[in-house]
Amino acid sequence: MPTVxxxxxxxxxxxxxxxxxxxxxTGSFRATFGGSLGLPDSGLAVKLEWxxxxxxxxxxxxxVHMGDYLYGRLEYPDGKCTLRESWFPPTRRGSIVLQxxxxxxxxxxxxxxxxxxxxxxxxxxxxxxxxxxxxSPASLALEAxxxxxxxxxxxxxxNNVCLDFLQLGRQLWASETSLVxxxxxxxxxxxxxxxxxxxSIADLSIKAAEHISYEFGDSxxxxxxxxxxxxxxKDHQKPLAPFKRIPINDVPYSTYLAVLIWAQTxxxxxxxxxxxxxxxxxxxxxASGARQDAVRALAETKSPLLPVPVSPKSVYRLxxxxxxxPLKKLALNNLVSQLKPEIAxxxxxxxxxxxxxxxxxxxxxxxxEHWSEVKVSAATRAVEAAARELPLGAASTAMLLARRLTxx
Numbered sequence: 001m002p003t004v005x006x007x008x009x010x011x012x013x014x015x016x017x018x019x020x021x022x023x024x025x026t027g028s029f030r031a032t033f034g035g036s037l038g039l040p041d042s043g044l045a046v047k048l049e050w051x052x053x054x055x056x057x058x059x060x061x062x063x064v065h066m067g068d069y070l071y072g073r074l075e076y077p078d079g080k081c082t083l084r085e086s087w088f089p090p091t092r093r094g095s096i097v098l099q100x101x102x103x104x105x106x107x108x109x110x111x112x113x114x115x116x117x118x119x120x121x122x123x124x125x126x127x128x129x130x131x132x133x134x135x136s137p138a139s140l141a142l143e144a145x146x147x148x149x150x151x152x153x154x155x156x157x158x159n160n161v162c163l164d165f166l167q168l169g170r171q172l173w174a175s176e177t178s179l180v181x182x183x184x185x186x187x188x189x190x191x192x193x194x195x196x197x198x199x200s201i202a203d204l205s206i207k208a209a210e211h212i213s214y215e216f217g218d219s220x221x222x223x224x225x226x227x228x229x230x231x232x233x234k235d236h237q238k239p240l241a242p243f244k245r246i247p248i249n250d251v252p253y254s255t256y257l258a259v260l261i262w263a264q265t266x267x268x269x270x271x272x273x274x275x276x277x278x279x280x281x282x283x284x285x286x287a288s289g290a291r292q293d294a295v296r297a298l299a300e301t302k303s304p305l306l307p308v309p310v311s312p313k314s315v316y317r318l319x320x321x322x323x324x325x326p327l328k329k330l331a332l333n334n335l336v337s338q339l340k341p342e343i344a345x346x347x348x349x350x351x352x353x354x355x356x357x358x359x360x361x362x363x364x365x366x367x368x369e370h371w372s373e374v375k376v377s378a379a380t381r382a383v384e385a386a387a388r389e390l391p392l393g394a395a396s397t398a399m400l401l402a403r404r405l406t407x408x
């Protein structure tokens with residue numbers, strides 16, 4: 001969101017300022033002191049004038065009238081004009097009078113600042129463009145392909161490899177050819193002399209573990225748990241032909257499914273971060289429940305055949321494991337796009353950020369840039385209070401943060 005600004009000075013001695021230009025706008029602006037306006041009761045008002053200025057789209061802006069006194073500069077509350085999303089200026093030639101109740105001043109300054117939208121579109125235009133993009137023929141074709149590929153993962157035919165999720169009692173099916181093309185990890189494991197490289201008719205896990213746990217705190221694991229308890233759970237079918245079995249014990253089912261579909265169709269939907277729902281006075285169970293409600297609502301806007309929305313952190317970890325560099329970048333970009341000052345501390349000291357340098361560095365960059373807001377957030381206070389419970393690597397992250405802030 002580009003921002004441009006200009007300051008125009010006038011006074012009783014020099015009633016009219018020198019013309020000023022704003023980057024990206026044609027024409028010029030100038031400020032005129034109230035005593036020369038020729039208006040009744042103009043007092044100490046200042047008029048901002050413009051000429052031959054082609055109106056542009058803006059998201060926001062301010063015009064502020066200030067007085068320069070011997071003891072410093074004073075911003076007049078009644079001399080401020082706030083601009084909202086609109087065209088500015090409203091006409092190619094015109095003026096705005098900024099009135100103030102001040103009694104006297106030597107010099108006056110009019111500060112003008114406007115923020116123009118990225119891509120030259122208003123917020124509502126961007127929303128319409130996004131909707132049109134999502135419903136474009138190419139997007140619909142992509143979703144149709146992803147839906148078709150998803151249905152193929154639920155049964156053996158025409159597949160010959162089973163990813164068996166031991167903690168969940170669930171399976172995903174794929175062909176060996178497609179898996180080998182997706183990642184060198186599958187090529188290595190499926191061509192090995194270990195059990196995974198041998199075809200047989202093996203028994204599959206059918207019962208979920210009583211307590212499901214992963215090395216990393218994983219919000220997609222909660223999605224799996226909710227999905228298991230839903231009425232959509234399918235009956236298990238005994239395989240009829242030999243197949244290769246890959247036991248999965250440390251990655252959620254929903255994450256793996258989303259990554260396999262992305263690898264074949266480039267389709268993936270990311271879920272909101274759990275930290276988005278953490279607030280003072282809200283316990284972890286309530287935050288998790290709120291996130292699941294949001295994931296469910298997001299999923300309901302898509303085809304029921306598509307994979308559910310998944311955590312960018314979960315996807316990043318699996319993409320790293322499978323050497324899928326483009327997906328790692330996509331997941332990391334989504335994670336950064338969800339950061340806000342009020343949750344950044346949670347993410348900086350999360351187990352994923354402490355375990356993966358690229359994630360840590362990306363979140364650290366955001367925290368340093370927004371430190372004035374991050375340092376006073378409830379998340380920062382919560383992290384400080386739980387310092388003894390932070391993941392391994394948190395101390396190193398804290399030292400990096402201190403170093404960056406010192407050199408800022």
